[in-house]
Amino acid sequence: MTTSERAAAAPRNVQPPSAHASLGAGVVVTDGSGRVLLGLHRSGVWELPGGKVEPGESVEAAAVRELAEETSLVADAADVEVLGLLLDSVTSDRMTRMTVATAVGVFGGTPAVTEPDKIERWEWTDPDRLPEALFLPSAQVLRTWRPDLPIPDGPFHRYAMGRLPG
Secondary structure, X not given: OOHHHHHHHOOOOOOOOOOOEEEEEEEEEEOOOOOEEEEEEOOOOEEOOEEEOOOOOOHXXXXXXXXXXXXXXXXXXXXXXXXXXXXXXXXXXXXXXXXEEEEEOOOEOOOXXXXXXXXXXXXXXXXXXXXXXXXXXXXXXXXXXXXXXXXXXOOOEEEEOOOOOO
């Protein structure tokens, strides 16, 4: 039996593959004064709005959905700027974490706590006075948005995004 005949005769795995990566969107929301919206998580760290990208959903749509779900702010996917793709690993899950850094400056509404079991409060924060206790993926997204920010962001890989002409 040849190699290709053996390959053709071998039973195929019909089970879906196990997950090796998680895809999320982190959203830098800025107000008219240039302040950034941060939420104080119940664990004591500050974080940006954001969350997982659902199957079949664009990153921009996920950013808008997560923003509304977590803060009650309403934005349009067309106003979401994709800044870059960030890769790091979640050691406890042996999983690659992919976070797409996004930014939104046009939105409607006032931030509200919609998930009180997770977030204690939302605050507009001067980016030059960020708290020390930042959720690592949020720090990475903030450094992608503003590389000059003096905040630790851990080891990760950053891939900058650019707009296509036209």
